[in-house]
Amino acid sequence: MQRDVGSxxxxxxxxxxxxAAGFQTAQELLExxxxxxxxxxxxSREEALEALQVVRQECAGDAAKTAGGSGSTRKCTALELLExxxxxxxxxxxxxxxxxxxxxxxxxxxxxxICGAPGVGxxxxxxxLAVDVQIPECFGGxxxxxxxxxxEGSFMVDRAADIATAxxxxxxxxxxxxxxxxxxxxxxxxxxxxxxxxxxxxRCRDYIELLAxxxxxxxxxxxxxxxxxxxxxxxxxxxxxxFEDLSLxxxxxxxxxxxxxxxxxxxxxxxxxxxxxxxxxxxxxxMLVPALGESWGHAATVRLIFHWDNTQRLxxxxxxxxxxxxxxxxxITPQGFRDVQPPxxxxxxxxxxxxxxxxxxxxxxx
Amino acid sequence: MATxxxxxxxxxxxLCERLSRYQITTCQDFLCLSLLELMKVTxxxxxxxxxxLRKVSLACAPKMQTAYEMKVRRSINPSAAFLPTSLHSxxxxxHGGIPCGSxxxxxxxxxxxxxxxxxxxxxxxxLPVSMGGLDGAVIYIDTESAFSAERxxxxxxxxxxxxxxxxxxxxxxxxxxxxxRELTCDSVLKRIKSLEEEIISKKIKLIIIDSVASVVRKEFxxxxxxxxxxxxxxxxxxASLLKYVAEEFSIPELRDHSCQRKKxxxxxxxxxxxxxxxxxxxxxxxxxxxxxxDPSRPSVSSS
Numbered sequence: 001m002q003r004d005v006g007s008x009x010x011x012x013x014x015x016x017x018x019x020a021a022g023f024q025t026a027q028e029l030l031e032x033x034x035x036x037x038x039x040x041x042x043x044s045r046e047e048a049l050e051a052l053q054v055v056r057q058e059c060a061g062d063a064a065k066t067a068g069g070s071g072s073t074r075k076c077t078a079l080e081l082l083e084x085x086x087x088x089x090x091x092x093x094x095x096x097x098x099x100x101x102x103x104x105x106x107x108x109x110x111x112x113x114i115c116g117a118p119g120v121g122x123x124x125x126x127x128x129l130a131v132d133v134q135i136p137e138c139f140g141g142x143x144x145x146x147x148x149x150x151x152e153g154s155f156m157v158d159r160a161a162d163i164a165t166a167x168x169x170x171x172x173x174x175x176x177x178x179x180x181x182x183x184x185x186x187x188x189x190x191x192x193x194x195x196x197x198x199x200x201x202x203r204c205r206d207y208i209e210l211l212a213x214x215x216x217x218x219x220x221x222x223x224x225x226x227x228x229x230x231x232x233x234x235x236x237x238x239x240x241x242x243f244e245d246l247s248l249x250x251x252x253x254x255x256x257x258x259x260x261x262x263x264x265x266x267x268x269x270x271x272x273x274x275x276x277x278x279x280x281x282x283x284x285x286x287m288l289v290p291a292l293g294e295s296w297g298h299a300a301t302v303r304l305i306f307h308w309d310n311t312q313r314l315x316x317x318x319x320x321x322x323x324x325x326x327x328x329x330x331x332i333t334p335q336g337f338r339d340v341q342p343p344x345x346x347x348x349x350x351x352x353x354x355x356x357x358x359x360x361x362x363x364x365x366x
Numbered sequence: 367m368a369t370x371x372x373x374x375x376x377x378x379x380x381l382c383e384r385l386s387r388y389q390i391t392t393c394q395d396f397l398c399l400s401l402l403e404l405m406k407v408t409x410x411x412x413x414x415x416x417x418x419l420r421k422v423s424l425a426c427a428p429k430m431q432t433a434y435e436m437k438v439r440r441s442i443n444p445s446a447a448f449l450p451t452s453l454h455s456x457x458x459x460x461h462g463g464i465p466c467g468s469x470x471x472x473x474x475x476x477x478x479x480x481x482x483x484x485x486x487x488x489x490x491x492x493l494p495v496s497m498g499g500l501d502g503a504v505i506y507i508d509t510e511s512a513f514s515a516e517r518x519x520x521x522x523x524x525x526x527x528x529x530x531x532x533x534x535x536x537x538x539x540x541x542x543x544x545x546x547r548e549l550t551c552d553s554v555l556k557r558i559k560s561l562e563e564e565i566i567s568k569k570i571k572l573i574i575i576d577s578v579a580s581v582v583r584k585e586f587x588x589x590x591x592x593x594x595x596x597x598x599x600x601x602x603x604x605a606s607l608l609k610y611v612a613e614e615f616s617i618p619e620l621r622d623h624s625c626q627r628k629k630x631x632x633x634x635x636x637x638x639x640x641x642x643x644x645x646x647x648x649x650x651x652x653x654x655x656x657x658x659x660d661p662s663r664p665s666v667s668s669s
Contacts, residue, residue, distance in 0.1 A: 009412030012405060054411055130433075148433070153468060153609045157436045158461060196434035203428050205610055208394045212423035215397075219420070220430075241602030248398060255400070 002027060008058055010051055017041045026055050089142040091133045091229060091270055093125065094167075095339045097328035101317045102302070108142070108228060108270045111260055111299065115275040115290040116306030121313055121332050122274040123154045125306075126231045128337040129272060130199050131164045133229040136186035139171050144228025144269070145198040147220070149213060152234035155201065164195040166335035200224065207238035211252065214259050221267045228269045230260070236276040236291045250295055257299035273300065312340075372396060375425035377418065381408060393426045449572065449618050450498045451483075452490060452525075464618040466500075469609055471621045480622045481512045482521075484574045487620060489522045491572035492539045497529065502571025503542040505564065507557055509581045513545055544568065551581050551600050558607045565615050573611070577622035578604075 003026040005018050021041050023029055029037065029052060038048040090105030099105045106112050106129060114122045130148055135141025148155060168190060175183040200220075204210040210232075221227050235256075243249045264271045278291040290297065290305070297303070303319035316327040329340045370393045372382050382391075388407045390396055397419075399407070404415045440447050448462035457463050464470050464487070472480050488506060493499025506513060522530050522539060530536050544564075548554045554575070564570060578601070586597040612619050 011409050011411045011414075013409050014411075051411075054413065153613060155433075156465070156468075157433055157440060160433055161437055193434055196437055197432045199433035201431050201433055201436065203613070205428070205606070208397055208426055209428055211397050212393075212426035213428060215419055215423040216427050237602075237606075241599050241606070251400070252398065 003059065003062065005029065008055055010054060014041075014043070014047070014051060017043070026059055029055050030059075088268075089137075089140075091129055091142060092135070092140065093337055094128060094132060094170075095328075095330045095337055097339055098315055098330055098337075101315075101323060101326045101328055102304075102320075103323045106229075106270050106272060107302070108268055109264050110301040111257070111264055111271045111273065112302040112304065113273045113275055113290075113300030114304045114306065115277060115318075117277050117288060117308065120306040120308060121330070121337065122306060123152075123233055124159075124332050125337050126233050126272060126274060127155070127160045127163055129229060129270075130231060131160065131167050131195055131336075133270075134190070134195050134198055135167065135171065136190055138180070138182045138186050139174060142228050143226075145200065145224060145226045146229040146231065147200045147202070147217070147224075147227055149202045149204060149210070149230070149232045150234070151204045151210060151232070151237045153203065154233060157196075160199065161192060161196065162334060163336040164192050168192060168195070198226075200227070204238065207252070210235075210238055211256065214256055214263075217259075217263055218266070221263065221269070225267075227267065229272065230263065230269055231272045231274075232260075233274050234276070235273045240276065240278075240291060250293070253292060253296055253299070257296075260299075370425060372422065375422045377421065381418075384408065393422050396422050397426070449487070449491060449500055451487065452498065464620065466618045467613050467616045469605065469612055469619050469621065473622070481510075481576055482517075484576050484620060484622065485513065485518050486521055486525070487572065488543050488574065489518065489525065489539065492542050493526070493529070497526075500571035503544060503568050504572045504574065505561065505568075505570050506543055506545045507554065507573070507575045508545060508547050509549060509554065509575070510577060511547060512576065515540065518543070544570075549581070551585050554578075554581055555600065555604055555607075558604055558611075561607075561611050562614075565611065565617070570615075571617060573608070573617055573619040575608075575619070575621045579622070 005023050005025065005028075006015060008015065008026060010018075018029070018041065032040070034045055034048040034052055037043070037052065038045045041048075043051075088108055090099070090102075090107060092099055092105040093102075114125060116122050126148070130146035133142055133144045133146050135143070137143045168187075171183075171190060172187060175187050202213055204213055217230070221230075239249055239253065260271045260273075263269070275296075276291040277288040279286050280289045288307075290303075297319075300319070301321060302317070305316045305318045307314055307316070312329050313331065314327050314329055317323060317325055331338050331340050371391055372385060372393060373379075375393055375396075377385075385391070385396070385407060390399075390407060396404075401412070401415060401419075404410075404419070405412065408415060408418065410418065448457075448460070448465055450457050450463035451460070472483065474480055484506070488504045490498065491500045491502060491504050494501045518540065519536055522536060530539070546557055548557050561570075561573065565573075582597055582601065586593045586600075608619055608621075611617065
């Protein structure tokens with residue numbers, strides 16, 4: 001109530017007028033009323049009413065904050081967070097080695113960045129995740145939908161259909177082995193058509209379309225509340241060419257990162273970005289580093305770097321707040337993103353700390 | 367989309383006039399500003415500025431489609447999804463042939479047959495759909511002057527003797543292959559920009575650029591400092607234009623590169639036993655989506 005007039009989110013011209021007229025606190029404004037306000041400052045009554053509504057809303061929001069309630073402050077204890085994290089699902093990648101080093105899979109409410117040279121499998125992993133996020137809960141998935149924002153045009157529907165078919169087949173095998181009621185029920189709705197119709201695809205041709213789409217994303221996610229994964233395939237591509245003003249680029253990227261963090265938290269979804277690699281010239285050698293500069297490295301919570309070692313594809317966990325750095329091999333098969341054969345020895349349930357909702361791993365059938 | 371004027375984004379006339387005083391006329395200018403700057407230039411409150419942002423974003427944002435809709439659209443017209451190369455094992459590996467609507471890159475050391483492949487693809491594209499072609503015209507952007515019309519006729523006559531049984535048919539085919547000789551990077555880019563209108567007027571179904579590396583190599587020496595950035599700029603701009611055209615008109619596009627057996631710093635995909643270094647480096651490769659891979663290689667992926 002004692003809030004200073006200069007800090008209210010009114011239009012700058014109106015604020016300047018209020019200050020010039022001598023108003024100091026929000027309380028004064030509310031006491032004056034719309035008619036008095038319009039006469040004193042010389043604005044119309046409708047404008048005065050609108051301004052007062054804004055002020056009232058702001059003060060109500062402030063009061064809630066000082067009273068310490070409501071989720072807008074996002075205050076909670078670490079214990080509550082721990083409980084939340086333990087019940088939260090992961091989006092599995094079908095490559096158990098990768099899931100292990102990630103601590104279970106791609107985490108919800110966090111931004112994961114995948115960097116790698118072209119052709120190493122970044123888009124493949126994104127398509128795999130867009131299918132895996134839809135796995136029903138009884139099979140150990142999060143039963144969500146996916147938003148796929150494509151800036152490079154590398155999304156191939158036929159490939160996504162192949163991956164989806166393999167995933168459905170995998171779940172069918174599990175259902176046959178376990179013969180449980182809810183498995184069979186879930187399988188009725190888990191089909192190729194339903195998977196593909198829950199991947200929402202946006203094709204952004206340049207950085208303006210990407211920015212516009214991310215501005216509109218919160219509204220879209222409120223309408224489609226089951227979305228649990230947002231993939232932006234190629235966050236680097238629209239920003240890497242034709243940008244003379246590098247400071248503008250940094251500002252836009254930071255704004256983008258902020259919005260994505262808010263989206264990830266508010267809608268409890270995972271955000272996956274793919275980045276390109278660029279060459280950094282050292283003294284007398286050159287190395288491949290993730291593109292978009294050093295400051296972009298802070299945007300993602302988890303960073304994976306995919307690279308080649310002769311003919312073997314490797315994934316390195318480069319940055320993670322909770323898992324240690326490690327490198328594992330993986331394969332891209334006609335069924336999608338998989339482990340290298342032979343798969344790692346399946347461990348007993350007691351031996352490893354596994355997510356209790358995860359179904360036990362089966363041997364890969366080719 | 368970025369250059370869309372704010373007037374067409376359904377903003378009020380007075381607001382557009384006010385913004386034009388600050389030189390903000392397109393959606394691009396509007397979306398690049400921060401919220402505080404927007405409040406200053408529009409003179410609106412925080413809430414209203416957010417509403418305006420959403421309005422302008424709606425004008426620029428792409429349309430949503432589900433993956434299922436995309437699949438249905440492709441399956442309605444299966445012949446339009448791929449251009450078979452007539453090499454059966456290659457077509458099998460590529461899941462049908464060169465995909466329409468995306469960029470395909472062909473790379474090899476000199477003398478392996480890239481230009482021959484391109485000439486053959488041009489012939490195939492002019493064939494009717496019943497024979498596996500696209501029944502349309504071809505744009506051939508030649509930067510090395512390697513295209514030979516006589517060779518074109520030789521290939522057509524020998525490959526499809528029953529179809530090209532008369533001179534009339536041969537000339538009809540050659541009339542639908544439009545050749546452009548571009549010898550500098552600038553002219554290549556200009557040609558790519560003018561493609562949109564040509565495609566509509568001449569009913570183009572295939573675009574070939576032979577080759578990208580030769581113009582780039584002539585003009586950009588990577589040992590000089592600023593050149594790497596400029597070169598990447600040129601390639602990226604060309605690629606994004608080509609991709610837009612390919613998707614808009616559902617056309618396959620073929621780009622050629624030539625390799626050199628020189629040891630450059632960047633390692634390219636190696637085929638077993640040999641090391642081929644492509645002239646363009648790894649960061650340039652992000653631009654294209656797929657290239658025909660050697661069918662004998664163990665890892666097969668249909669990405």
